[in-house]
Amino acid sequence: MRNDNRGMTYVLGYVLVVIVGVLAMGGCASISTFQTARTLKPGETQKGFAITAGNPRISESWGAGGVQEFQVEGSPILPWPEFWFRKGLSENLDWGIKTWGPFFGAIADLKYRFLSDKSPWQVAGSLGLGFSNRLETLEESFAFFDFHLPFFISRDFGKHSSFYISPKYIHRVVIGAYPSCNAFGGGLGVSFHLSKKLSMMVEYDCVYEKGTVEGFTHNWGVGFAFNKQKK
Numbered sequence: 001m002r003n004d005n006r007g008m009t010y011v012l013g014y015v016l017v018v019i020v021g022v023l024a025m026g027g028c029a030s031i032s033t034f035q036t037a038r039t040l041k042p043g044e045t046q047k048g049f050a051i052t053a054g055n056p057r058i059s060e061s062w063g064a065g066g067v068q069e070f071q072v073e074g075s076p077i078l079p080w081p082e083f084w085f086r087k088g089l090s091e092n093l094d095w096g097i098k099t100w101g102p103f104f105g106a107i108a109d110l111k112y113r114f115l116s117d118k119s120p121w122q123v124a125g126s127l128g129l130g131f132s133n134r135l136e137t138l139e140e141s142f143a144f145f146d147f148h149l150p151f152f153i154s155r156d157f158g159k160h161s162s163f164y165i166s167p168k169y170i171h172r173v174v175i176g177a178y179p180s181c182n183a184f185g186g187g188l189g190v191s192f193h194l195s196k197k198l199s200m201m202v203e204y205d206c207v208y209e210k211g212t213v214e215g216f217t218h219n220w221g222v223g224f225a226f227n228k229q230k231k
Contacts, residue, residue, distance in 0.1 A: 030100040030107065030132070031205045032082060033187035034223045036154035036164040037124035039113040040088030043230030048086075050201070050223030052100070053079040080104065082223070105134030109148065117156060126152040128168075143175040162191040170207065183209040191225075199225045 032052055040046060054077060086096035092113040099106045109130030117124035130148035147170065154164035167186035174180070185207030192200045206218035 030082060030098065030105060031168075031170075031185060031187070031207045031217070031219060032100075032221050032223075033150070033152075033164070033166045033189065033203060033205060034082070034084065034201050034221070034225070035086075035096075035111065035152060035166070036162050036191055037113060037115070037126040037152035038117070038154065038162075039092055039111055039126060040086055040094040040227070041229070042088045042090055044088040045228050045230075046084075046086040046096075046225050047228075048084045048223055048225040050082040050221050051079050052082055052219050052221035053077055054205075054217060054219030082221070105132055105144075107132035107146075107148065111152065117154070121155075123153060123155045128152060145173040145175070147171045160193050162193070164189055164191065168207075170209075172209070181209060183207050197227050199227070201225065 030052070032050065034048060034050055080101040082098060082100040084096055084098035086094055088094045093110065095108070095110050097106065097108050107130050109128055111126050111128045113124060113126040115123065115125030128148065128150040130146075130150070132144075132146045132148065134144045148168060149170075150166050150168035152164065152166050154162050156162045165186065165188040168184075170183040170185070172181050172183060185205065187203055187205035189201050189203030192202075194200055201221075201223040203221045203223065204218070205221070206216065208216045
């Protein structure tokens with residue numbers, strides 16, 4: 001009973017962090033994945049954190065459009081932390097929440113596995129659906145609402161590592177500045193299973209955004225995930 005209460009306290013605390021993050025965020029978007037195509041088992045949970053580095057703006061084309069504050073050419077590449085929590089809902093479905101930076105933003109998502117890694121090719125496949133929100137504050141305030149449609153593919157190599165790739169489509173709505181636009185990109189990484197409960201992930205991500213705002217951004221990251229089976 002004590003463990004159950006402790007777990008509930010953690011979840012409620014994390015949800016509170018997400019809510020505060022959504023209300024108080026300001027800064028860059030997160031395009032990281034830190035997920036293979038596997039879904040968590042029913043009741044299984046995962047807690048994770050990562051350090052990501054990259055250019056938080058989209059591209060110099062923002063400056064070309066007259067918003068010089070968005071000009072990123074020559075700007076430093078700075079790191080930021082990311083935190084996430086995931087839980088298995090059924091054999092092929094899990095959900096998660098993730099925050100990044102000092103309250104830069106938050107995303108909630110679902111992931112459905114349609115292809116088991118027990119297939120002849122030993123490749124797993126999943127589809128995702130996510131929604132994120134962030135606030136950019138310069139001379140004016142711009143609210144960003146992103147709808148994420150990622151596609152996950154992964155393959156295990158023995159018991160100690162997995163390779164994964166995640167192409168994705170993002171539909172972005174910007175309130176207070178520009179009309180909606182579309183972004184295409186993906187991530188690829190390797191997960192090293194250090195133990196039954198702990199994994200380390202090394203990842204590269206990139207996104208190209210096409211619309212009124214146009215540009216390219218890419219990030220690198222190292223993350224750690226802690227899995228806990230339901231008793």
